[in-house]
Amino acid sequence: KKIYKIAVIGGDGIGPEVLAEGIKVLNRTAELDGSFAFDFTYFPWGCQYYLEHGEMMPEDGIEQLSRFDAIYLGAVGYPGVPDHISLRGLLIKIRKSFDEYVNLRPVKLLKGAPCPLAGVKREDIDMVFVRENSEGEYAGAGAWLYKDTPREVVIQDSVFSRFGTERIIRYAYDLARKEHKSLTSISKGNALNYSMVFWDQIFAEVGKEYPDVETHSYLVDAASMFMVKDPKRYGIIVCSNLFGDILTDLGAAISGGMGLAAGANLNPERKYPSMFEPIHGSAPDIAGQGKANPLASIWSASQMLDFFGHKDWGKKLIDIIEEMMVEKKVLTPDMGGTATTEEVGDEAVRLLGK
């Protein structure tokens, strides 16, 4: 029997609550399947930990995590701890340390999910974002000169390496080929005269190896407009760290909201553990009240199953989320229901066993 060792970092606010339901569901799939099992280890890291210890995770945190097959992350961030500390000390640190250079975010309008767009058919919203997750605009490099003087000037450097750009674009082409979908590259070469001209060049270059893949190339401003006006033109989308950040939130907005948005941070070579997370925040205002929606957390559990090769179970979890949304019986308040976080998880487990 294959045992998957999972590091669970509930993190802040509603993080631990929503993960608990995902874990129930994962355990149940393992039980039903019989050929694998999960071994969950809990790490109490996050902002509370920071307030007590002065750091978001222990010094050997990354080393501890490195022994796991995957990381299941809840949410990071709490009032009183500046974002750049909490995120750089945990979420971003893990992404970088484990070279999780692919941020994979499905944007699919499931049956029963609310959509703010008029006249859009459910099937029209079905895309997957491949977001560069290790460099680009988020490289963290820059300079701050003449501080607090009239000639103060601040520089933020976006860093695009051939290594980093090629591998993300290649990953996206492979995915598009495998799934028989078109591939859209998003850039802004007409204004970002170094980084995005380079991006466009690599996209074309790598594309020569994939003559069978239909490609499109949009400017980021037009691309954001199409998300709203004509989402059906998208299949697989590849973009830089910042553009992916913006467009995937827009993607969440048109496909049921943050309560349904999941993201995987992958190290495709499996040299290091990958990380799976609902991408909503820690929502401190509703923490501990049983109101948090665990569906995004269950969706990220589905991504984890996919990554381990259990595609059937991954799909099954999505089917169950859909079923619950169509039934509209067991849903949390944000989805118009009256169920608690736990009840939604229990219902998912029940449906799995049916």
Next chain:
Amino acid sequence: KKIYKIAVIGGDGIGPEVLAEGIKVLNRTAELDGSFAFDFTYFPWGCQYYLEHGEMMPEDGIEQLSRFDAIYLGAVGYPGVPDHISLRGLLIKIRKSFDEYVNLRPVKLLKGAPCPLAGVKREDIDMVFVRENSEGEYAGAGAWLYKDTPREVVIQDSVFSRFGTERIIRYAYDLARKEHKSLTSISKGNALNYSMVFWDQIFAEVGKEYPDVETHSYLVDAASMFMVKDPKRYGIIVCSNLFGDILTDLGAAISGGMGLAAGANLNPERKYPSMFEPIHGSAPDIAGQGKANPLASIWSASQMLDFFGHKDWGKKLIDIIEEMMVEKKVLTPDMGGTATTEEVGDEAVRLLGK
């Protein structure tokens, strides 16, 4: 009688056609008012000019333009001329040369305008973007190392000066105060650890002088989501060059489309001419067929009238655009009508005189 000297650069594709209608309308307002008149001078610059002369405008182009009160620009870009040449040689060159550091873009859902969002009331979409237009992500600075080798690395520098950041934020606060609206700053301090941390700091600093203005501060990813899920929370919005580029296209998408999107490039000190443009592209596929929608061009004429202090006429033009959209009689095909570009302009002139 005050004479406004306007440089008209029709540019490429549908540019000249749509400007022609705006010019009709401007002339008619002047006639009706009697206290001012327009003196239009036409410049045949653009991609055609480039193909003949090897440059988008003559060497002394900027000097020629400097003698005008304003520039009225159609559209720039044509297949066969790379974007970075056409834009950097004309649109961006004018913005920079004349220090048009404010890009002012109204996003307002007019009566009768189509909206792709379900359940949104017309009044819910009424905001004004104040986009930084002179530096930031579009500074054009960077480096390209180890070209065409495996260790190739490309760097794009965003440059935020205190001078540039303070003046745009101050402009936005002034506008919010004057219009009794809230002011939202859009940034991304949790990931862009130099530029956006600085931006947030200046926003707070300048804000101390405006205790009467209600402020909000959103991350750009969340901000783009709110554009779709809850646009009514926005009044005046201030943001950097790139974020403004993305969000104003999104703004156009939710408020009637590109056929209705106008933008002013302002040098508020009036040391140099400001520029007014419909922000749609040159649409080469429909150029010369009388199909282009001149409403954005008329809207930018309205912005020009505002800038010259003729606020009543500016408002009157918007009223007329609204009237035509409600009537749905004289509209171009993109708005579901059958009228030609010229007919729409003529109708606007007729309504003005009523």
